[in-house]
Amino acid sequence: MAEPAPILSLQDVTKRYGAIQAVDGVSLDLADRSFVALVGASGSGKSTLLKTINRLVEPDKGAILLEGEDIRRLEPHALRRRMGYVFQGIGLFPHMTVTENIAIGPRIAGATIDAARVGALLQLVELDGSYSARLPHELSGGQRQRIGVARALACNPQVLLMDEPFGALDPVTRNALGRKVRDLHIRLGLTTLMVTHDMAEALLLADRVLVMEQGRIVADCTPHELLAGDGGSTAQALVAVPREQARALAELAG
């Protein structure tokens, strides 16, 4: 069976900050429509690696190809308009309404976006039209991150990059929004790369889990393989945490 051409291909990507080797020669292919989670401890380089893909970070060495094209040949803003970007800080523009925030991508690209499309995007993240005229400070944290996701999807991106997207949310909201994103990923045919430090989240949402340590990818498995004990000691140490928690909870329940 011939492998389909990867939508994203990282080749020997390296980034150093002074004495710290943040990303150390990572090579990686991402298949179209895959949901990949990038897991690791703080400082393992996962956020830096993600940001090299939309050029928020420029690697010192190596190349990244989007559909076979070197991204360095694209203007950074043009590249970013083809990718949705959701991050923990959310970064809604505080002086713009919900509608204006969602519409910003098409607007800066010179396209128009009508109210129906904004309504549809709000619906995708399960918010009704009554939110459209509100300002970000009038929303809860979960609502804000939903708007953040809607904003990232407004440009019909091929790739969705998420950097700890649910890190600041309460567990209930976090769980619900995670499922929602997984649904959208399938419905919209996205290729999603999500950085998280939470192995349980990665196992539940992704179909491929990468584990990073000191700038290198030390495990590349399916959730099933990880749960079966593959991926090496670092990966298994991360898997052990939710497993232990689940066991403890089961014992409590008696």
Added chain:
Amino acid sequence: MSEIAEILSGLGGKLAAHVLLAAAAIALGITVALPLAVWASRNRAVRRITLGFASLVQTMPALALLALFFPILLSLRAIFGEGLPTLGFLPALLALALYALLPILRNAVTAREHMAGEVLEAADGVGMTAWQKLRLVEAPLAAPYVMAGIRTAAVWTIGAATLSTTIGQPSLGDPIFAGLQTQNWALVLAGCIAAAALALLTDALLGTVERGLAQRKRALVWGGLGVALLGVLLSGWTLRPQERAGGETIVIGAKSFSEQYILARLIGARLEKAGFTVKYRDGLGSAVVHEALTTGAIDISIDYTGTLWTNQLKREDNPGREAIYRTLVEWERETTGTRVLGRLGFENAYALAMRQDRADALGIRTMEDLARASPRLTIGGDVEFFRRPEWVAVRDAYGLDFGRERNFTTTFMYDALTGGEADVISAYTSDGRIAADRLLVLEDTKQAFPSYDALMLVAPGHASNQRLIAALEPLVGAIDVEAMREANFAVDRQGNKQSPEQAAAQLARRAGL
């Protein structure tokens, strides 16, 4: 109070000039500060240099900053040609705009520094270009803070603009400086009230704009800006060039003391009768006047032989009154092309003066007596006196060594003497207050002070303007020191004051002109 109200109602032209100057300076300040702020917020070195420079400017007294632009513009004539104005609107505009930089720049840079990192990351993340990020995110988020800086700048500028009088730019400082010179407190108060009211009104309007920006209410923003703009336009309309009855325009310069104001009016009235259009540049700094004349910024000035002898020719010797005069006439013709039309007929020399009772109590009759007593005494001088070579010459000739030196404006110097703040002052021999206060003038037996014959000077450009010369020539030798003292005193005295115009008219009658 009614006097102040009357003066205020006559300040329309000065107010309009003040508004235009301040508005232009703030506009220029904004135009320079905003791009600089954008650059500074992206480059640490630029930020350090621009903020450092703006802070340095701020530490300079506004008066000095204004005066400094005179030599700067003078040297820039080498590049921009002789047409570059060195006095009046241009230097005032540049100095005030520089002064307005700091609050705008600092607020804009600070606003950018404190902008939330995730918002800026999102701007990049959604694919904004640098220009889109500036226009859609950074500018609107910084706007209320920038506006607060503009408000501060506006209030400073309106206040400092009163000082532009000293470099020949009409403003609300005109009544303040004229009033300070002639002890006409109603004039001073009127000028201050008008300037303060303008500052408060501007602050309120810009405050409305700031609130509109912070609360995202466009009506407030455009309303505030609209009213402010209307005021500026109205000022421009008030000062629109009027159809004049023809006639060449002659600019008469005056230093900042009563005698100069009076003589300027005396000359002006004659020239108007002869069909010239006359403008006055009052309150010029003494150091600026000669340069202003030789560069054509003013056309006529009254100066004094001793002043030119020491300050322009840099001479310290004293070859005698006639020799000094002849040398000066020659020097001006040869080096600057300025025409010395002649001596007016009186001398306004420096002389050391004391209260009669104080001199009696100390047993002082001569300069030698004064020298002996000087370590226990305080001497008061006008603001430039102790820097002048004449003072050094006199001090060294008699061995004066005063316990304390104090500076006063000329107006307050006499009050300082009367009130005992100073024991001796550097009086002027043509000053009416010497007789009025019955002061003892100590005779300069060693002739350490040079002579100070009042001279009428005509700028190089008018040196052979026969019609002008003909109108001025009758003034040569026409004013004796008694007449000048009387005119000076009429303006300086506390009660029953005359305006410089009235005193000039009376002086003309007395001199038979």
